[in-house]
Amino acid sequence: MxxxxxxxxxxxxxxxxxxxxxxxxxxxxxxxxxxxxxxxxxxxxxxxxxxxxxxxxxxxxxxxxxxxxxxxxxxxxxxxxxxxxxxxxxxxxxxxxxxxxAPASCTYKDVKITAAKVDETPTEHIVLTATNTSGRVCRLDGHPLIAFGEIQTAKDVPAVAKSKPAAPVVLQPGAPAYANVRIALGGAHEDNKVVTSFNVNLFTGSAPTEGSIVVKAPAGGLAVDEAAARTGYWTPELRNGADEF
Incomplete structure (x- = not known):
């Protein structure tokens, strides 16, 4: 059990x-x-x-x-x-x-200036030609500063404003510029004087530069009335209207 x-x-x-x-x-x-x-x-x-x-x-x-x-x-x-x-x-x-x-202004050493009568009778105008002989580019400012006679005593010929170009004339070597110049108002006048040469100064900006260029008058000389004389500005070419005065 x-x-x-x-x-x-x-x-x-x-x-x-x-x-x-x-x-x-x-x-x-x-x-x-x-x-x-x-x-x-x-x-x-x-x-x-x-x-x-x-x-x-x-x-x-x-x-x-x-x-x-x-x-x-x-x-x-x-x-x-x-x-x-x-x-x-x-x-x-x-x-x-x-x-x-802009290039430098032309000086009296840079250009040669000649004068020629305009084809008219009696002669009232001449054309100045400024040729760049410097061999470099230069700027021809303003107008020719002309003295018909002794530079110290002659009256500066005033410029005609309407002939002023829009920009200064830049002359390449050998290139010309022109200025139309009135020398008289026609006919013989007791105040006319005959000149065989005259002086031209150039500008730098608005100031005349040192040094005067003696320009030979065309053959026979010029009968100049200083009271009536006027000059145009330098331009690359003569322009009808603006250069006629």
Whole structure:
């Protein structure tokens, strides 16, 4: 009897152990599922982190790209501005080379002046021709400053304003300029004086330059009425109307 009872106790114990084992297995399954859920939960943040990282990377790439474009734009704008500056500089150089800086004024050493009678009777006008003999470009300002007689005492011949050109005359080497000069109002007059030569001064701007050019009168001399005498401005060519007075 004690042996049978002992066997019964052992059998009951075995069944209990088996039940506990099954329960434990069931718990393992549930635990595995729970653990799986936990893994999913923990992988979600991981995935979210990856997405965040990916988004951040994309954002960074986008920012980098945008920054690159902006930087590139700025860089492009820089050369464009520099190009504009260069163009302006170029424009500034072209203006200078196109004659914005005028050459120096002609002096009495730079030109030769001759006088010729106009074809009329009696002679009332002569034409002065100034030729650049200097071998360089020079500017012929204003009008000839003429003195019929001794330069210290002779009356300066006034200029006719309507004959003034729009810009100073620039003479290339060997090139001429002209000035029409009225010497009398026709016919013999007691105030007329005969001159065989006369003096011409040039201008630098509005001021007469030093040095007088002695001009020889045409053959037979000139009968000059100083009160009636007038001179035109230097011009590249004689113009009808403006140079007739």
């Amino acid at each position: 004690p042996t049978q009872r002992k066997s019964t106790v052992l059998a009951v114990t075995a069944v209990a152990v088996l039940s506990l084992g099954l329960t434990a297995c069931g718990g393992d399954d549930g635990g595995t599922r729970d653990e799986g859920a936990a893994d999913t939960s923990s992988s979600a943040p991981s995935s979210s982190s990856s997405s965040s990282s990916s988004s951040s990377s994309s954002a960074s790439a986008s920012t980098a790209t945008t920054g690159g474009s902006a930087s590139g734009g700025s860089a492009s704008a820089g050369p464009a501005s520099a190009s504009s500056g260069s163009a302006s500089g170029g424009t500034a150089k072209n203006a200078a080379s196109s004659g914005s800086k």
